[in-house]
Amino acid sequence: MKDYIPRPDLLAGRVILVTGASSGLGRVASLAYARHGATVALLARDEARLETVYDEIVAAGGPEPAMFPYDLAVADDRSLDTLAGTLAHHLKRLDGVLHSAHRFYSLTPLELQTLEQWQTLMRVNLIAPFALTRACLPLLRQSPDASVIFTGETHGHQPSAYWGGYAVSKSGVETLTRIWADETGSEENLRINTLIPGQVATTLRSRTHPGLAPETVASPNDLMPWYLYLMGADSRAVRGQIVECQP
Template sequence: MNIIKDYSPPENLLRDRVILVTGSGQGLGRAAAIAYARHGATVILHGRKVEKLEKVYDEIEALDKAQPVIYPLDLEKATDEDCSGLAAAIAEQLGRLDGILHNAAFLDGPCPLELQTMNQWQTLLKINLIAPFSITRACLPLLKSAPDASIIMTASTQGHNPTAYWGGFSVAKAGVEALVRIQADEWGKLPNLRINALIPGIVNTPQRAKTHPGEVKKTLPQPEDLMPNYLFLMGPDSKEIKGEIIACQTIH
């Protein structure tokens, strides 16, 4: 499924909503956190490195919108208890949660399966699949009591159409698509809770620079170019869309 590229969200699209954005210190997560804040949301800035989150915090503060909150947590080391702690802190400090953008991701350089180790796979699966699952589960009571909650998982072309050398990362991202379908099916017709996946496609971010160092960056789509998709899926205009895997750009 592809969604409308020329979606023009109203300025107050996310007013009064509280949205958690994982991996919001750089790349697509940073752009989404700023876009959500610009459209009225109180954003919880999650990531690993506090300095990066503080920079995004300052950028949002300069917009003169709702004050964001910083919540660092290393998803590689996170336990179910840590995820419950995150949910408890949101409940205590903000009192509600209307959406999660699961965006944080980790990717090693591509290499053949025969060179990949169990430890590497554990890290890839933990950060890209297992931790998001646990965060969603921990936040479920808050999400269920929100009037219109949207969860966006970030999938990938490499999970949708796996090819050589992407190994554990592809498997984790393929798992993200399965997770979205299972979760949407379990939630059935719950009117106020939806989960979907976005496949960004090629975007100029630090992750892309790591995997494709020779590319001319300025010719690539920028994170901000994709924000209509991220806003549409987080806001009320997509309320009827559930369990979909949505490509922001044509999948090659």
């Protein structure tokens, strides 16, 4: 997959919602999707950082994006339905969702993690991606080729000490993917997969491995062949898969 070369117009005419669009992989994927023709709906909490990504896309000549400042930690069905309705009203269609937002506290033993931390981890990393996808399903089903990409984590896949509630939430994302892919298996125009980025030089990485130089791991740009492949029509046959970018 790392050698995948997407057509310049791979995502032309498509509308793609990206959560966590203000930073790291979500930001770089938003820029890549826009560069390949997509109108990107940018979602995160920090409006100023979203505006910076908006400006970057416009400055690069991409289709004008939309911004959705929104806190996934306090999401409820009503506000998510409103969000999907606003998206439908202004952008008229939805062809993909990349769930890249996440909440992480720190690497600690389970006995030091609190119920409140676990609730937020589950809400941002697992429950909100589920509920946002559910709210967007009616729009996605109208697309001729819709792709939903959840973001997993190696420790959700292979748990180890200190990753605690974060790993558990990401493990749930894999289960969610498999159940939803099974339930929508007969819908040829809708596919649901999970991407596991592996080690990438972002803010998260600097918090989990503060002593390691960022240049020793992949950059977000290195992973864009996977992000573009799974979002575009070339991956139509890929369904219900847990795809590791750096196996």
